[in-house]
Amino acid sequence: MSSLGRASALLAAGTMVSRVTGLLRTIVLVSVIGANASAAADAFGLANQLPNDVFSLISVGVLTAVLVPQIVQAASHDDAGSAFISKLFTLGTVVLLAATGIAMLAAPLLILVNVSPTTSPDKIALATAFAYWCLPQILFYGLYALIGETLNARRIFGPFTWAPVANNVISIAGFLVIQALFGGPLKATGAWTPDRIALLGGTATLGIAIQAGILLLFWPRTRLALKPDFRWRGVGLGKVGKLAGWTLLMAVISVVAGFVQTRIAYQASGEYPSVAVMMNAWLVFMLPYSVIVHSIGTPYFTQLSEHAHAGRDDEVRNDISRSIRTLGFFLMGAMAAVAAAAVPASRIFTNSGPDAVAAGQVLLCYLAGLVPLAVLFIIQRTFYAYGDTRTPLLFTLFQCVLIVVSALAAGALVDARAIPLAWLAAAIALGQSISGTLQTIVATWLLHRRLGGIHTRTWLLGLLRFLVAAVPAGGAGWGAYLLLGGAKSWMTSNIYLGAVGAAIVGITTLAVYLGALFLMRTPELDAVKGLIRRFVPSR
DSSP states (O other): OHHHHHHHHHHHHHHHHHHHHHHHHHHHHHHHHOSTTOHHHHHHHHHHHHHHHHHIIIIIHHIIIIIHHHHHHHTTSTTTTHHHHHHHHHHHHHHHHHHHHHHHHTHHHHHHTTSOTTOOHHHHHHHHHHHHHHTTHHHHHHHHHHHHHHHHHTTOOHHHHHHHHHHHHHHHHHHHHHHHHHOSOOOSGGGOOHHHHHHHHHHHHHHHHHHHHHHHTTGGGGOOOOOOOOOOSSSSHHHHHHHHHHHHHHHHHHHHHHHHHHHHHGGGTTTSSOHHHHHHHHHHHHHHIIIIIIHHHHHHHHHHHHHHHTTOHHHHHHHHHHHHHHHHHHHHHHHHHHHHTHHHHHHTTSSSHHHHHHHHHHHHHHHTTHHHHHHHHHHHHHHHHTTOOHHHHHHHHHHHHHHHHHHHHHHHHHHTTSSOGGGHHHHHHHHHHHHHHHHHHHHHHHHHHHHTOOOHHHHHHHHHHHHHHHHHHHHHHHHHHHHTTGGGSGGGSSHHHHHHHHHHHHHHHHHHHHHHHHHTTOHHHHHHHHHHHHHSOOO
């Protein structure tokens, strides 16, 4: 556990710095291009998201589901897996280059399938121009993931988490240059000339390229010989292909569901919260998720893979229970704190108080799915540890159907004027949270059947205790928010005071949360204190 504690500490620190600099990056970007009711922000947000969508279609699911378990197994080869990894990297690079080229050629089509039929030609043209500059990120995202997941599988956890900091620093510098040259926020599509488009899109892509390149500096620590090898037979890549087939199909389904959400949300572009606001709300949502889930869950996934490969099912069950309870302890408090501070936190990424209220509604709807998403992280990766990528496809398909249905329902409600267009983004976010929660329930049931029990009662009781503590904590935080003046107070007057207000409300919430757990004598409190002692210097 001490090694897991040290790995978690390193990942938590790196993820925290990465996410904080990522928030700063978004703050600067909002000052340049706006957020709420900004056609330009929606266009750039859509174009900059495409590389992530296409990349996940090609390889994210494959890498996460297949690469770590297979590299763990390849470590037992006579060459410690060097031949396997060389062939895998050669194949992966070829696929990524081809995918990047195809995506560049298909850029106009990719934009069209993501925007609503009523989108004006100038908005489509701007999004397409940004896409040509952003789509090369597919290659660099892929290389970053290939190298990073290999480092993780070799228990070299830090670089993969810290490298995005360089990307954020490069982006912040580039965005500041754009602001100094052209001012902002430049919300109108007509404000974006070809040189401005090239500078913004090129800065975003350069940051990803540097992020990938930094990881190569740490490759010698793997002690693996890496060289181009186009002989792709004989070291088990066929097995990888079979496993990857299911995850590739799962990625296709997820991307299609995301396209539907974006296409419907684009109806509100330029008038109300739309794509840019949803992305920024998701960024805030992902801050606690990334810091907590990735820092604790990533080392557990490597350990799960080792225990599953060795056939130690009892240890796998214990890993599942411990990891979910540990994640739940932190995430339930974080959820209450962010929910109470939703409006001042959203002000950091918007240009006015009313914009912050509108964005805060979207953030609250996403937060409803925070804890279920963390549970799903562990459940899904347990299937991956056993080499099962087909079952995750089934419950992901179930979720994606629900996402599409809920997004279509939100659009239909707007068309029927049952809800205003201003609520469209929030309705789509809520539909995603509900879909994810139902998906987690189904996934847990399937894993319970497979392993003959996964200590579900134990970790559910733990989550219930945390929820009981989070309710009064969230109420106390909301009370502090109202006492400070609420939506029309100093907290929404500018981004800096928004950050201060969010900090005050969040700290109040967390203090009450910990106090409630202490009064309840929650056993996980002692376990978490022990975990913290392992990697916090006593001096």
